[in-house]
Every structure is written in C-alpha cells, then in structure tokens.
Amino acid sequence: MTRAMTSVAMMAVLAAVTACSGKPQSPRHDKFEAIGKANKAIGAELKKDAPDLAVIKTNAESIDSSAKALPSWFPGTTGPEPDVKTEAKAEIWQKPAEFKAAAGKFAAAAAALKSAADAGDIAAVKTAAAALGPTCKGCHDSFRAKE
Template sequence: MPKPITLALAALLLPAAGLALPAVVGAAAPNQVIKQRHHNFEAMGRAMKGTFDEFKRPAPSIAVIQAHANVLADAALKVKGHFPKGSGPESRVKTEALPAIWERPADFAAAADRLVGATRGLQTASATGDLAAIQKAAGAVGGSCKNCHDSFRKAKA
C-alpha cells in the first residue's frame, strides 16, 4: 500500500480507536479486581495474625498492635469496593467469593460495615494501651471476619 494511503487510513482509524480506549481502560478486568481484593484480604490476614502473635509475647508491643490495627482499618474500608458485578464466580476466575455477595448486597454491605466498625474499635482500643480492651476489640474483629467467611466465602476443604 502506498505511504499516503496508509497515512490516510491511520488518520481515519486513530480517532475511532481513541473513542474505544476509555471504555477498555475504565473497566477493570475481573481477574484484576479479584487479585486486588485477594491482596487486601491477605494484608488483613497478616495483620490479624500479627496482632494475635503479639498477644502471645511476654510483653506485647502496643506500637506493633497499633500498626496492625491501622492496616486492618484501612483494608476494611476497601472491602465493599472489591466486589463489583462481574467479579464473582460468573467471571470464571478462581475466587472464594460466594454468589450470596451479589444476591444479598444489603447483607454483604452490612457485614462490611460491621468489619469497618470493629477495626475502628481496635484502633481506638490500641490507642489506650489497655491490653485487655485491645484483646476484646481484636476478638470483635475476628468475629466480624468469621461472620463474613461463614456467609460469603466458600468453605475451605
């Protein structure tokens, strides 16, 4: 094809390609969303484990617990946004999320809100330095996690 015709075709097609691009860029692929939420939950798991490991030490570090509480609270705020339509089992991407998340969105949102509240409670308790209050608040976070796992996550085999 002669160079002027190639350039003319490119000039005609380029604007059309530009119109299609935002739709592709704006919508995250399900595998990306699932990967992001997996990383968020892994961060929460590490923070929970770190918190409970700290309780086992002869002299638990309140600063370490506070750092874990901050990770938990930040991650909890992201939970609701990590489950857009199309990122469940129908995406054909491996996920432990149950369809109940999308079938009962109000219940899932309430569970996510309870998690946010529990993690904020842990932050507040850890700021006091009162180990008994911190342990009680950490137990509430664990209970909130368990509630969601029982209702919205596939059981581990």
C-alpha cells in the same frame, strides 16, 4: 498422524490445562491475605508477656483501612468475575444488604480495635481483637466459598 500434528495436538492439550488451572488470583487475594497477616500479627503480640504496642498499632491501622475499603473490592452487579480464581460467593451480589451489614460489623470492630491500640490500652486491645474474629467468620460463613 505426522509428528508435527501430534505436537500441535499436545500443545492444544497443554493450553487447555493451563487455561483451567492457571486463572489469575482475584484482585482481592492480596488484600485479604494482608488482613489475615495483620490479624495474626496482633494475635501473636497479645500472646506475649510484653506485647509490642507499635506492632499492634500498625496492624490495627492496616485492618481498619482495609475494612473501610472492603465493600469496593467486589465491583459489578452480577456476580464474581468469571476469569479469575475466587472464593467470593454469588450471594455477595445477590444479597447486597446482608453483605453490607457483614462488612459494616467488621468495619466497626476494626475501628474499635484501632482506637484501643491508639489509646495504648492493651486490655481494651485484647477485648477488641477477640470481638474482631467473629466478624471475619460471620462474613466468611455466608459469603466465602469453602476451599
């Protein structure tokens, strides 16, 4: 084999490796990361002796608007996009009624959290935040692939 041919072969191998591990993140990635960050920020405030209501309000609003939009983050009717890195399970598309129900529970819990934050009622925020977590897990258990 000539040197030129060897380097062409090498480049083909490199391209194959890149294609395999270098898929772009799903378009949902940043949106879920934002939900995760907002949820953590609220949890961190609630651990403090004097939680900052403004921080809680901002993050509760962010979660609430994400929750309303979430069903639209899974477009198409057949399954997860093949060309992106995603943990979305095929069941999202196969069991749309169940997925919608899980998203609905989350949206209701997020709306309750936002109301409690808007009312400035820290005790109610604590209750609502505690009720939100299980709705994340409820959906992940059925519809998000484990890493």
